[in-house]
Amino acid sequence: TAIPIPSLHATAMRALLLLLAMDHHPRLAGGQTAPHASAEDAVGCADNLQCAALNSLSLVQRGVLQARLGLAPPADSVLDVDSQPKPLDHAEVAGSDEDEQVVGSSLSLVQRGVSHFWPSPAPPAVSALSPPLSSMPAATLPATLDVDLNSDLEDPHGAVYRQPQHADFTAAFAPAPSAIHAEPASTTSAETNPKSSEDVDVVLDRVCVPPAEVESALKESAARVQKSLPRWPSMPSAPREVASPVLAYLIQASFAERLPLLGRAFKRIYAPQDVFVYLVDSKMLDPALVRAVLPAPLPSNVAVRRARHAGYYYWPRVQVLLDGLAKLLEQSWDFVVHLSESDYPLHSVDWLRRTLGRQRQKNFLKLGPRCTAESPVPAASGGWYWWAQQHAVASCESAFEPKEVAGVRFPIEELERQGLRFANAPEWMILTRELVHYATRPALTHFKRLISMHAAADEIFWATLVLNIPDFSQSVGSHVWFLHWTRDSTDHSPETLTERHLPRILEDRARYVFMRKVDEVQSRELLERVDSIIDMPEEEAPYDNNPDPHWDRSTIACKENAFPSPAPPAEAPEID
Numbered sequence: 001t002a003i004p005i006p007s008l009h010a011t012a013m014r015a016l017l018l019l020l021a022m023d024h025h026p027r028l029a030g031g032q033t034a035p036h037a038s039a040e041d042a043v044g045c046a047d048n049l050q051c052a053a054l055n056s057l058s059l060v061q062r063g064v065l066q067a068r069l070g071l072a073p074p075a076d077s078v079l080d081v082d083s084q085p086k087p088l089d090h091a092e093v094a095g096s097d098e099d100e101q102v103v104g105s106s107l108s109l110v111q112r113g114v115s116h117f118w119p120s121p122a123p124p125a126v127s128a129l130s131p132p133l134s135s136m137p138a139a140t141l142p143a144t145l146d147v148d149l150n151s152d153l154e155d156p157h158g159a160v161y162r163q164p165q166h167a168d169f170t171a172a173f174a175p176a177p178s179a180i181h182a183e184p185a186s187t188t189s190a191e192t193n194p195k196s197s198e199d200v201d202v203v204l205d206r207v208c209v210p211p212a213e214v215e216s217a218l219k220e221s222a223a224r225v226q227k228s229l230p231r232w233p234s235m236p237s238a239p240r241e242v243a244s245p246v247l248a249y250l251i252q253a254s255f256a257e258r259l260p261l262l263g264r265a266f267k268r269i270y271a272p273q274d275v276f277v278y279l280v281d282s283k284m285l286d287p288a289l290v291r292a293v294l295p296a297p298l299p300s301n302v303a304v305r306r307a308r309h310a311g312y313y314y315w316p317r318v319q320v321l322l323d324g325l326a327k328l329l330e331q332s333w334d335f336v337v338h339l340s341e342s343d344y345p346l347h348s349v350d351w352l353r354r355t356l357g358r359q360r361q362k363n364f365l366k367l368g369p370r371c372t373a374e375s376p377v378p379a380a381s382g383g384w385y386w387w388a389q390q391h392a393v394a395s396c397e398s399a400f401e402p403k404e405v406a407g408v409r410f411p412i413e414e415l416e417r418q419g420l421r422f423a424n425a426p427e428w429m430i431l432t433r434e435l436v437h438y439a440t441r442p443a444l445t446h447f448k449r450l451i452s453m454h455a456a457a458d459e460i461f462w463a464t465l466v467l468n469i470p471d472f473s474q475s476v477g478s479h480v481w482f483l484h485w486t487r488d489s490t491d492h493s494p495e496t497l498t499e500r501h502l503p504r505i506l507e508d509r510a511r512y513v514f515m516r517k518v519d520e521v522q523s524r525e526l527l528e529r530v531d532s533i534i535d536m537p538e539e540e541a542p543y544d545n546n547p548d549p550h551w552d553r554s555t556i557a558c559k560e561n562a563f564p565s566p567a568p569p570a571e572a573p574e575i576d
Contacts, residue, residue, distance in 0.1 A: 207315060207445070207452045208396035214405045218392060218453055222411060224446035226418045230438075231470045238334070238360050238434055245334035245357045247274040247349075250324045251341070252307070253290050254281040258341040260520040263293030264527070268345050268534065275331045276302040279324045283309030303327075313386075314402035315395045315452035318461050321427065326440045329433075334360060337430050342517035346482065346509055346530060351538045355513075356430070359477065364513075365429035366479030367463050370412075370422040386424070386456035387412075393453055410454050423463035424456070428481055428516065431462075432474060439465060480513040493517060499525040506533075 209217045249269060253262060270276070278294075280287040287304050294302065307324070310316035321338070328336060335356050345352070370387055392410045395402035412422060438444075439462070451461050466476055482505055483494040497505075497518050505515060505526075518527060 206397060207319060207448050208399065209394050209449060209453060210396060211394040211403060211405050214392050214394050214453060215408050217449060218408070218411065221446045221450040221453075222415060225420065225450050226415070228470055229447055229465075229468055230441070230443045232438070232472045232474075234471065238432065240360055242334060242357045242360050244273075244353055245360060246332060247271070247353065247356070248328045248331065248333040248336040249274065249276045249339060250279065250321070250328060250336055251276065251339045252279045252281070252320075253341045254284040255341065256285060256289055258519070259289055259293045261344065261518065262290065262341045264520065265339075265344050266294055268531075269349060270299075270302075271349050272299070272301065274301065274349075275328060275333055277324055277328055278302075278304045279307040279320065280304060281309050282306045308398050311402075313456045313458055314393060315448075315457040316397050316402065317427075317458040318448075318452070319397060321458075322440055325436050329437060329440065334433055335430055336433070336436055338428055339514070340428060340516065342519070343428065343481070343514045344516075344518045344523075344527065344530065345514055345534065346505065346512050348534050348538060352513055361432065361474045362477045363429070363431050363435055363466065363474060364477045364480050365425040365431070365462060365466075366481075367466070367476055368424045369463075369467070370416075370424075386454075386459060387422075389455040391455060393455055393457070395452060404455070412454075421464070421467040422460060423467055424459045425463035426479065426481070427458055427462070428514075429462065430480065430513070435466070435474065438469065478511070480511070482508065482512040482515040483517065496522050497526055498523055499529065502526055502529055505530075509533075 251262070253259070266276075276299075278287075278290055280290050287306055290304050291298060294304070298304070305324070305327070307320050308316065310320045325336060347355075390409045390412065391404045391406075392408040393402050394400075394405050416422065444465075447465070448461075451457050451464065454460055466472060482497075484497060484501055484504075485494050494517060497515055505512075515530070520527070
């Protein structure tokens with residue numbers, strides 16, 4: 001009988017797949033439990049081995065099991081994409097299908113598993129609304145589909161968890177390149193049933209803290225975070241060096257006047273083996289304008305996506321970035337480069353690839369600890385303004401503008417005394433795939449909620465995270481963006497670079513990868529000179545893979561009552 005597969009309830013799906021398997025394979029029907037049948041499952045099923053086996057399999061495993069056992073679907077079965085349960089509403093982030101310059105459609109994990117493993121002589125029929133499953137490139141499939149049904153699907157960081165909700169995007173990439181080395185299984189999350197109610201509790205959909213809940217949320221999240229963050233995996237999840245790492249670029253765009261530079265930079269950083277996602281502020285800029293300065297048709301490894309409007313400092317900006325990074329995790333890559341529309345490269349892509357390949361386990365961000373052994377009290381002036389701000393902030397994506405909550409203080413000193421170390425870093429950075437995967441996992445929900453209530457969440461999230469990951473085995477290198485601040489600047493961003501900055505840029509060019517910030521008009525002569533330099537042959541990358549194991553040792557908790565809560569300045573400079 002033809003059965004429309006997506007219309008089945010999850011339980012019916014389980015029963016169908018395993019009963020079909022048992023009919024075709026006596027070794028399962030003869031009393032041998034399917035992989036992952038646990039004592040808990042057996043008790044709940046009253047010693048019914050078929051029932052126990054069904055309940056023990058995740059959606060991905062069931063799809064893979066059916067396909068690997070060679071069970072072809074009925075000839076007229078339909079995988080109807082439109083009838084699949086919809087993910088969380090990300091219309092503001094993902095945009096409509098017309099806004100996506102990508103190939104493929106929104107497929108469930110089971111559909112992708114069947115597509116990946118189904119024997120070629122019997123492909124399933126597919127709805128005319130979506131491309132044939134057999135045409136979906138292997139690179140678009142989550143690595144968790146390639147699982148051993150006899151292996152444990154626990155997260156390598158020490159907890160069983162569900163697929164991050166913000167990783168559910170509505171479109172797949174076109175064919176993407178594979179990395180030169182096998183991607184470790186530990187870099188991709190697995191969909192499975194959680195072990196305990198506590199695991200379920202931490203898998204929250206989004207970070208949303210209304211003003212009335214800030215005080216209680218601070219207490220709850222602080223208590224959870226003080227118990228320690230999830231541990232970094234004990235086994236190395238990436239090689240120390242790779243010959244030619246695959247790069248991913250996440251580029252944020254907001255202003256139409258900067259689009260000429262965006263198109264110019266694309267010509268310098270584009271490579272067919274890399275992956276590119278442009279996040280376009282839906283309030284400030286039309287994505288069509290971004291596409292207009294990029295090649296037409298858009299290359300298959302490039303996507304232009306709408307993003308929610310999110311101003312500097314507050315948590316919604318971090319969430320937009322995490323959403324974009326989660327999208328990129330669908331592809332194979334080694335490093336992600338987070339750029340703005342005002343950044344421009346100082347080296348060729350080949351030079352950058354060689355440089356990063358020799359330090360595959362290093363992340364590049366400008367780490368600014370709140371206090372160090374040399375300076376246990378933050379400077380009252382000339383330091384980072386936001387450390388002095390102790391008020392708590394409520395935010396909930398686009399539901400309302402982030403706002404200070406009167407009478408509620410962010411307990412930064414109390415948290416430091418409990419061992420949590422704080423630091424700031426610009427959001428323009430280069431991160432390893434492993435750190436991005438760790439940062440997007442649901443088990444960090446309470447850490448994210450805690451940081452979301454700080455007045456400068458976007459500046460402290462990544463730096464504070466890397467300082468507090470238990471057993472973190474990667475390292476942090478120096479910031480690789482050249483920028484210039486004037487001593488008397490009261491602006492919120494660094495000075496626009498011009499040709500007069502060229503001598504300093506050339507002097508320190510080996511230390512930097514990008515310059516920030518530049519303008520197509522004001523920086524015209526500088527850009528022409530830099531382009532001519534990039535086109536010249538370069539020496540081998542100067543860096544080697546020699547991470548400093550003591551890179552975070554100087555960070556300490558600040559002395560108690562370090563701040564007298566000073567009044568804010570007229571204009572708070574942005575650390576860009």
